[in-house]
Amino acid sequence: MNRIDAVFADLKAKNKPAFIPFLTIGDPDVRTSVEIIKVLEKAGASMVELGVPYSDPLADGPVIQRSSMRALKNNQISIYDCLQAAKQARSEGSELPFILFTYYNPVLQLGLDKIFSLLQDNDISGLIIPDLPMEEDGEVRELAGRHGIHLIPLVAPTSNDRIKRIVSRAAGFVYCVSSLGVTGARTEFHSGINEFLSTVKQSTALPIAVGFGVSTNEQFKRFSQLCEGVVVGSALVRQVEEVLPLLEKEETRTQALLQIHDFVRQLISD
Numbered sequence: 534m535n536r537i538d539a540v541f542a543d544l545k546a547k548n549k550p551a552f553i554p555f556l557t558i559g560d561p562d563v564r565t566s567v568e569i570i571k572v573l574e575k576a577g578a579s580m581v582e583l584g585v586p587y588s589d590p591l592a593d594g595p596v597i598q599r600s601s602m603r604a605l606k607n608n609q610i611s612i613y614d615c616l617q618a619a620k621q622a623r624s625e626g627s628e629l630p631f632i633l634f635t636y637y638n639p640v641l642q643l644g645l646d647k648i649f650s651l652l653q654d655n656d657i658s659g660l661i662i663p664d665l666p667m668e669e670d671g672e673v674r675e676l677a678g679r680h681g682i683h684l685i686p687l688v689a690p691t692s693n694d695r696i697k698r699i700v701s702r703a704a705g706f707v708y709c710v711s712s713l714g715v716t717g718a719r720t721e722f723h724s725g726i727n728e729f730l731s732t733v734k735q736s737t738a739l740p741i742a743v744g745f746g747v748s749t750n751e752q753f754k755r756f757s758q759l760c761e762g763v764v765v766g767s768a769l770v771r772q773v774e775e776v777l778p779l780l781e782k783e784e785t786r787t788q789a790l791l792q793i794h795d796f797v798r799q800l801i802s803d
């Protein structure tokens with residue numbers, strides 16, 4: 534069974550939501566990303582989106598854009614480095630399912646056949662490509678299925694009559710984008726979000742997760758009532774950005790990691 538399916542089945546039995554953090558790998562470096570993955574697991578993450586930094590992150594707001602630029606400036610992070618981070622976290626005992634989160638261009642540069650054998654060899658359970666439209670995802674979907682990797686689609690409040698077609702080809706879970714625009718913490722969401730989430734829910738037997746803008750415990754709890762999972766990226770990446778000065782010095786790294794841990798604990802507490 535794919536690790537993602539096992540985690541959602543386990544959480545369903547416990548009637549608990551999945552907490553799915555997004556992390557830009559290589560910000561500030563791969564070693565730190567591995568340590569943050571372990572902190573996320575201890576703090577209660579159900580699975581992790583491993584963000585491949587990209588020079589033209591069209592769907593990202595300023596926090597993740599800055600994070601990607603830091604990762605690329607410091608280390609020229611590639612998909613290989615992200616897989617290395619997953620492998621290292623695994624070797625240090627992480628049981629989390631990993632979802633590789635990448636724009637389409639780095640995938641094309643690596644080559645479709647190559648990437649899926651890499652994902653399989655590195656025990657990656659899912660793949661999200663935000664700029665791969667359903668109309669062009671045939672080959673990717675076929676390869677993903679053949680390698681046991683879940684290709685997780687995004688649906689937006691404006692997807693309307695495309696929702697059924699998108700979710701009919703989904704695997705793992707359906708990623709519901711809460712608002713229009715780019716990633717980034719928000720105080721309010723798309724006006725029809727409750728109806729949107731229930732429409733998606735009724736269109737699939739798969740778990741659904743919501744993302745975009747979640748940054749408070751109140752928002753996490755609100756969406757946990759409507760979905761099986763909640764994705765948080767920018768608010769977490771902002772925490773990493775805030776503790777960068779502490780991460781740079783060995784004597785304050787533990788304090789930095791603890792700050793990230795405590796942020797997550799308060800974000801997802803019942």
Ligand SMILES: O=P(O)(O)OC[C@@H](O)[C@@H](O)c1c[nH]c2ccccc12
Pocket residue numbers: 555582584592593597663715716717718744745746747764765766767768
């Ligand atoms: O950052 P937010 O607002 O918490 O949203 C999650 C998001 O970070 C993550 O899933 C993501 C990062 N980059 C993206 C681009 C498109 C869609 C989703 C994403």
